[in-house]
Amino acid sequence: xxxxxxxxxxxxxxxxxxxxxxxxxxxxxxxxxxxxxxxxxxxxxxxxxxxxxxxxxxxxxxxxxxxxxxxxxxxxxxxxxxxxxxxxxxxxxxxxxxxxxx
Amino acid sequence: xxxxxxxxxxxxxxxxxxxxxxxxxxxxxxxxxxxxxxxxxxxxxxxxxxxxxxxxxxxxxxxxxxxxxxxxxxxxxxxxxxxxxxxxxxxxxxxxxxxxxxxxxxxxxxxxxxxxxxxxxxxxxxxxxxxxxxxxxxxxxxxxxxxxxxxxxxxxxxxxxxxxxxxxxx
Numbered sequence: 001x002x003x004x005x006x007x008x009x010x011x012x013x014x015x016x017x018x019x020x021x022x023x024x025x026x027x028x029x030x031x032x033x034x035x036x037x038x039x040x041x042x043x044x045x046x047x048x049x050x051x052x053x054x055x056x057x058x059x060x061x062x063x064x065x066x067x068x069x070x071x072x073x074x075x076x077x078x079x080x081x082x083x084x085x086x087x088x089x090x091x092x093x094x095x096x097x098x099x100x101x102x
Numbered sequence: 103x104x105x106x107x108x109x110x111x112x113x114x115x116x117x118x119x120x121x122x123x124x125x126x127x128x129x130x131x132x133x134x135x136x137x138x139x140x141x142x143x144x145x146x147x148x149x150x151x152x153x154x155x156x157x158x159x160x161x162x163x164x165x166x167x168x169x170x171x172x173x174x175x176x177x178x179x180x181x182x183x184x185x186x187x188x189x190x191x192x193x194x195x196x197x198x199x200x201x202x203x204x205x206x207x208x209x210x211x212x213x214x215x216x217x218x219x220x221x222x223x224x225x226x227x228x229x230x231x232x233x234x235x236x237x238x239x240x241x242x243x244x245x246x247x248x249x250x251x252x253x254x255x256x257x258x259x260x261x262x263x264x265x266x267x268x269x270x271x272x
Binding site for chain 1: 105106109113116117120121123124129132133136139140143146147149150151152154155158159162163166167170171174175177178186187188189190192193195196199200203206207210211234237238240241242245246249253256257259260261263264265266267268270
């Protein structure tokens with residue numbers, strides 16, 4: 001079997017990013033859109049850790065910590081918005097929230 | 103050899119979990135699949151000697167964020183999710199994204215010498231002597247001290263913002 005190199009991790013990260021992007025673009029449920037954003041951020045983290053390991057440089061892992069912190073903040077605020085939205089509109093489907101749509 | 107087997111197992115977990123996350127009808131099933139994917143990502147961190155991030159990933163993502171997601175799914179009543187349309191009509195945009203990433207991957211695999219150097223010629227750099235958590239703390243609290251403090255402000259903003267959003271009457 002071939003040894004695992006950085007390019008394997010980069011390809012895996014691209015695939016996961018793609019899955020997350022397709023989820024954001026095609027799902028209607030806002031909860032699942034937020035989960036897809038988490039997938040995208042994890043793809044970024046895999047990339048950062050792979051290059052950090054390859055260069056033996058710890059800066060990539062520091063950046064990954066910042067990305068995880070941003071993901072936490074984003075999830076908290078996003079779910080808060082979702083609760084407020086559900087209280088006012090009684091729906092969690094993204095394309096039914098079209099108050100500002102022309 | 104063992105590294106290769108473990109990499110492919112964790113990659114299967116990650117990609118399978120991701121695909122199940124975006125295709126299941128019930129949001130609870132999606133959340134469970136997302137937990138599997140995040141655990142796979144944690145395993146990949148461990149394979150690359152990022153032990154501290156492995157622990158952070160499990161405690162913070164699987165323990166914190168996914169608990170928040172499941173809590174909100176229970177709170178927001180989703181009983182009528184069984185008979186609504188599941189996908190919207192944006193397959194064209196999604197296909198464009200797939201094509202863009204495919205083009206980028208093609209460029210990396212068949213690209214110029216610069217890309218090849220960055221991706222393949224990496225083994226010559228010597229390893230650090232200290233442990234992972236110690237090296238991480240050294241870098242985080244000296245070189246990245248200002249971003250670290252700014253992140254605390256960001257978290258404060260997020261806490262206040264989510265409380266304001268979820269509160270009934272302010």
